[in-house]
Amino acid sequence: MVSAITKKPLPPPRYAARRRFWGPDAIDDGLLLWFPGPASFTGEDVAELHVHGGRAVYRALADALAAAGGRPAEPGEFTRRAFHNGKLDLTQAEAIADLVAAETEGQRRQALRQLDGALGQLYEGWRARLIAMSARAEAAIDFPEEDLPDGLLAGVATDAAVLAGELRRHLDDGGRGERLREGFHVAILGAPNAGKSSLLNALVGRAAAIVHETAGTTRDIVEAAIDLNGWPVVFSDTAGLRVTADPVEAEGVRRAQERAGQADLKLLIFDGSTQAEPDAATMVFAGPRALLVANKSDLGLVAGSCSISGWVRVSAATGEGLGGLAGQIAAAAAAALDGSAPAPTRLRHRMAVETCIQHLDAMCRASLPELLVEDLRLAARALAAAVGRIDIEDVLDAVFREFCIGK
Numbered sequence: 001m002v003s004a005i006t007k008k009p010l011p012p013p014r015y016a017a018r019r020r021f022w023g024p025d026a027i028d029d030g031l032l033l034w035f036p037g038p039a040s041f042t043g044e045d046v047a048e049l050h051v052h053g054g055r056a057v058y059r060a061l062a063d064a065l066a067a068a069g070g071r072p073a074e075p076g077e078f079t080r081r082a083f084h085n086g087k088l089d090l091t092q093a094e095a096i097a098d099l100v101a102a103e104t105e106g107q108r109r110q111a112l113r114q115l116d117g118a119l120g121q122l123y124e125g126w127r128a129r130l131i132a133m134s135a136r137a138e139a140a141i142d143f144p145e146e147d148l149p150d151g152l153l154a155g156v157a158t159d160a161a162v163l164a165g166e167l168r169r170h171l172d173d174g175g176r177g178e179r180l181r182e183g184f185h186v187a188i189l190g191a192p193n194a195g196k197s198s199l200l201n202a203l204v205g206r207a208a209a210i211v212h213e214t215a216g217t218t219r220d221i222v223e224a225a226i227d228l229n230g231w232p233v234v235f236s237d238t239a240g241l242r243v244t245a246d247p248v249e250a251e252g253v254r255r256a257q258e259r260a261g262q263a264d265l266k267l268l269i270f271d272g273s274t275q276a277e278p279d280a281a282t283m284v285f286a287g288p289r290a291l292l293v294a295n296k297s298d299l300g301l302v303a304g305s306c307s308i309s310g311w312v313r314v315s316a317a318t319g320e321g322l323g324g325l326a327g328q329i330a331a332a333a334a335a336a337l338d339g340s341a342p343a344p345t346r347l348r349h350r351m352a353v354e355t356c357i358q359h360l361d362a363m364c365r366a367s368l369p370e371l372l373v374e375d376l377r378l379a380a381r382a383l384a385a386a387v388g389r390i391d392i393e394d395v396l397d398a399v400f401r402e403f404c405i406g407k
């Protein structure tokens with residue numbers, strides 16, 4: 001197909017050669033790279049054409065390739081072929097989508113680790129242990145009752161319980177992997193006119209939310225995402241917390257409270273020029289994952305603010321203290337998101353590991369060796385699905401749908 005549009009033989013593998021590309025007439029002058037399978041990304045023969053990216057060039061080239069028997073690739077088709085040809089497991093294929101979508105250093109590092117196979121190898125290692133346990137349990141079934149080696153089945157049950165503990169620790173990471181993909185969520189909460197929207201705008205460096213001297217300005221939640229020292233942080237500005245007869249504002253307050261419950265970190269803001277601490281409606285959200293922020297320091301803070309430990313003094317208007325506040329938020333994000341052990345990065349991984357744990361728990365309760373072997377088989381199967389070894393067609397469609405064309 002490629003020779004048909006270059007009218008020349010293929011260049012040596014993996015060397016860039018200058019070529020003229022032909023349709024009914026000359027289309028463009030560019031570079032051709034030839035990657036014969038199986039030593040290519042997809043495992044199949046792949047040619048890469050580097051051309052000038054104009055619309056007319058693309059259309060003429062697509063027509064010429066179609067005339068030679070080609071068709072445009074589906075989104076993620078190259079990665080899907082690489083997966084089918086055993087070049088990648090499913091977690092690595094997902095990592096390619098994550099790498100393309102990565103916006104911060106933390107996301108990039110996590111995606112690259114997963115692409116290197118860290119998560120897939122962890123699951124494969126666990127699966128290998130399950131298969132070894134099944135083999136031991138099967139051996140026990142084959143022994144006649146009286147010759148059963150002492151403790152053989154008990155040993156399998158102990159190993160299964162140890163493995164279930166490792167799986168639980170893998171899941172019990174506060175959703176680190178998913179949050180690194182999706183962002184560390186910080187809710188900005190406080191009384192009307194505390195300066196929440198002003199603070200949001202100052203932190204993200206743009207006028208994301210409307211600021212006004214009228215109390216009760218913000219109703220809908222306004223989200224803005226930034227890269228904070230390499231960590232993806234999503235701020236939510238919310239309606240001022242107060243009791244109100246206005247049904248629209250009341251709905252805003254309800255949404256603010258709901259968002260507070262979902263946040264990884266809460267900024268509890270108050271107007272430090274008139275108050276020594278936040279109102280009671282805001283203080284209900286105080287706790288280990290909340291920071292007290294006294295705003296409007298440019299107007300001078302009222303006496304007594306300092307009595308609250310761990311508070312931050314800022315001015316959204318002048319920028320005073322914002323660097324320190326951003327540093328504390330980044331530190332909280334790093335504490336929640338950083339880690340060296342591979343973490344589940346998708347709900348799909350989490351569900352597979354949960355299924356595996358359920359079968360291991362069932363195994364520990366099983367009385368007959370035959371049932372025990374079946375539970376081990378199902379546990380191993382859940383991990384096989386996680387790396388895409390089995391059961392996969394509809395999962396694959398869901399995974400590759402999120403890719404862009406050309407990947």
Ligand SMILES: Nc1nc2c(ncn2[C@@H]2O[C@H](COP(=O)(O)OP(=O)(O)OP(=O)(O)O)[C@@H](O)[C@H]2O)c(=O)[nH]1
Pocket residue numbers: 190191192193194195196197198199210211212213214215216217218219238239240241295296297298299314315316317318
């Ligand atoms: N002097 C001074 N004024 C501020 C500061 N931050 C906010 N303001 C003013 O305070 C008023 C309210 O600010 P907003 O950011 O709208 O307050 P909010 O908390 O979002 O208010 P609601 O959305 O109504 O709950 C505006 O007039 C701001 O200009 C500050 O640091 N210093």
Ligand SMILES: [K+]
Pocket residue numbers: 192193211212213214215216217218
């Ligand atoms: K306001």
Ligand SMILES: [Mg+2]
Pocket residue numbers: 196197198209210211217218237238239240
């Ligand atoms: Mg506001």
